[in-house]
Amino acid sequence: MTRADSQTRSRAPGRQDWSTWPHYNAAAAGFRGYWYPVTWSSHVTGKPTGIRLCGDAIVLVRDRGTVHALHDRCPHRGVPLSLGRREFPGTLSCAYHGWTFDLADGDLVAAITDGPRSPICGKARVATYPVAERLGMVWVYVPIAGEDAPPIDEQLPEELVGTPFVMGGRIDDRTGNWRFACENGYDEGHAKYLHRTSLWRLFKAMPTWNVTRIEQRGRWIYRRQLEQYWEADFPGLGRWTNKRWWKLSPPAAKDGAASNIGNTGAAKKVDPVIAAQDFPGFASVSMPGVLRIAYPGFIHYEFYVPVDADHHRYVGVMVNFLEGAATARFYLKYLGWIRWLFHGQFSGQDAWMVDVTDAPPEKLYRPDVSLTAWRGLAEKDYTAKLAAVENPAAPKNKDA
Template sequence: MNSRLFTLNEVSATAWTDSSFEPKVIDTFWSSIRCWRCSSCCVESMILSSPEAARAAREPPAGASFDREPAASAHYSRPMQTQTQPDSLRVVYTGGEHDPRTEIPPLGFKDYWYPVIPVKKIRKRKPARVRLLGTDLCIFRGKSGPAVISNVCPHRGVSLSDGDCHFAGTVSCPYHGWTFDEDGVVVGILSEGPDSPAAGRAQVRTYPTAIIRGQVFAWMGDGPPTNPEDDLPPEFFDESCISLTNRRTWKTNWRQALENMNDNHVFYTHINSVQVLLRPVPKISFKGAKPMITGSGITLSHYSDDTLNTRPYQEEYPGLGKWPKHRYRLSWTWLFKHPPLNWIPNLSKGRYQTSSDAAKFNTGTEAFEREWNQGPNMPGMMRINMGDLLFTRWCVPVEDRLTRLYYFYTIRPRHKLSELWIRAVKHPFIYKLLHDRNLGQQDGDILQNARYDMPERMTAFDIETLAWRRLAILSSRYGGRHDLIPQERIDRINGVSRDPEASSDTVPEVPAGAPSDQAPKDVPVAVG
């Protein structure tokens, strides 16, 4: 097989021809990613010395802004571990000592907002327990709204979520009655009497919260929270939209769950799911598609050029036979192409937005549209744009081999009757039953026994996965957030030229005094 070289910005080059179905294997080696900004970590401890300090940490000071300059914030200065990182940023594991996937945190990126629990699931007299990013949380109704605190009682380590909410705005430990308010402060010890000297002198960690679209979100980081509107999808704050949410769990790591992306597995793995069974088996091609990092997201220039659909429905595979094996589904699929039945196999009346000029659900600047209309986003969202519906599958880490999936379906209904139809029929039947449970769980069942520690052989169809890993590994190396990656790095990867004097990135590529030939260069990607 002939080998062909592609530069870092040409990962998406064609790997198939019209006359053959011959995968070319991609071995990717990316340029070195280093940060010479600092050599120490200045993470603020969340163990507070007094109840007043605990209350002060729950909310920012009056007049404070969520906006921050990442490079100047001590809270987000993480060690870059440059002494242990390899010289090149590899995103595919081909064997050897360093597996690049281990640089993506197995229990997720902490410095982000995460969905925790629907507000309606929080009971009045009983707290709820939710495990998130390997941490047990206790959720109850505080006086000012839902409160999220550590689930471990500081007295004897008992689970607070096993206790009760005897008094409004508090939760009491089931063992000795240590009672905590929404600020995590012990306001009374029921087993010791009202004059207990320990009251007011102990506290547990609290997590900043926000209620968005009927869901409680919590900031899981150690530093001060960002503005939720900076990190979460913009349609979550659009009053013209409705968002319908479902939840499921997969017995796999969140990284594998997220990498279950919009690639060519869809029409093979799900070939006999109800929704795909009602359509002809399509063919997709990523020929010429180019990935781009924009803000917190990855998107491709297009997701299918439709050229493969001009080929015969059944094709001969050398030494194997025809695929698909049968044509029987064509005898009924025509019934579901047009009204009144076309709503059954489709999540929306639109189709997958496959080209760069397709309809945008979120409109704004070019960069904004690229970031928030299609593709994976930090810290673990996969988004699919269907024109009049934007689907978000958020993979929330629970434990190493357990992931909670939040499905958000965001629609702009044309009128009240349309909204009623979506809520009463499409959500329970199409979204929840046919898509999340029937089609989606097929992925969960497969990934349950999948390995994430073996060498990989990637093809051009894995372009979106490769691009996502690049963003995730860069985020991990630059402090655990996407907005700490120097813009100069992003521009280089995206192939964007900027005036060095106008660049806002002041982080040098190499240490002061180092030879210029140490600066990372684009490394060709061998395909062959």
């Protein structure tokens, strides 16, 4: 998508609904057919725990080291299996009548209260979900129609596969639709206004407005700032700027003048792993709602995990590509302030807006090119995925 294209689209008069993106419009409870991080690995033990993901009730339980995920509903009388316990290794028994399911395939292998030769055995089952553990978290695949899950490494951000790193993160249950959270994360426009009061930016000015281009590489779209304006005079109203005397001046910025920054200047301090990715922009997003912000020296990720139409789970992760003793410095930095200022107060401002956003109807403006590009990406990616599920033999259309 060229810049001209996207600007034409965002200026289209009267766009009020999401009918341009029918799958996206229908995905209130999330897109099925993707892996989602749902909780910290350390939180999943031998005692079952129930979660909700894309509207599905799911029970997680760890058995001899391996995490299993099953539909959290006993087919007998609808009681949640997360209230049960493991009576035998490799199984989970319903708290009510002791219906016992194989954790690996969900088959009913025993109905304790009907004895060893119960005729119901082998005639009932619960759905299971593919599970993986990455980044210290449990990931669950939500199938579209019972299809096999693709390898999770194909979906993880490429730089997180096979590279050593350290990380810190925060998982919060939040109110509001996951799409508002994702759109907020990738949104080019709001940061400079909403977050102007954040402690995270207390000593660092933000521009007033930008000229932005969206570029796609593989399954990611990147937001490239072509021009940044640190001050602006609004006719008949007055001057507006984020700059304060106590805030760090922007690099090479002259008042009211444009500075072409791309990410070349800021990329100086980027470590080798990141540089190797050759990111064309600071912020990028991919399906099913993964935000990547490449700061100099570390990368911040946000995963917007759909719980149901009105709730999502915010998973924020800060990653540093370090090894050995240097990792101690990262943990100090993360626990000392990143966790509280960035994953806390800064991200809390986003949560506030996501909670009160109410669209469609909506009326888009020029910086919403980032939103419409993301919706277009989601629409195309999911359409291809649907085709692949319906016709597994056909070659995948992976590129845009």
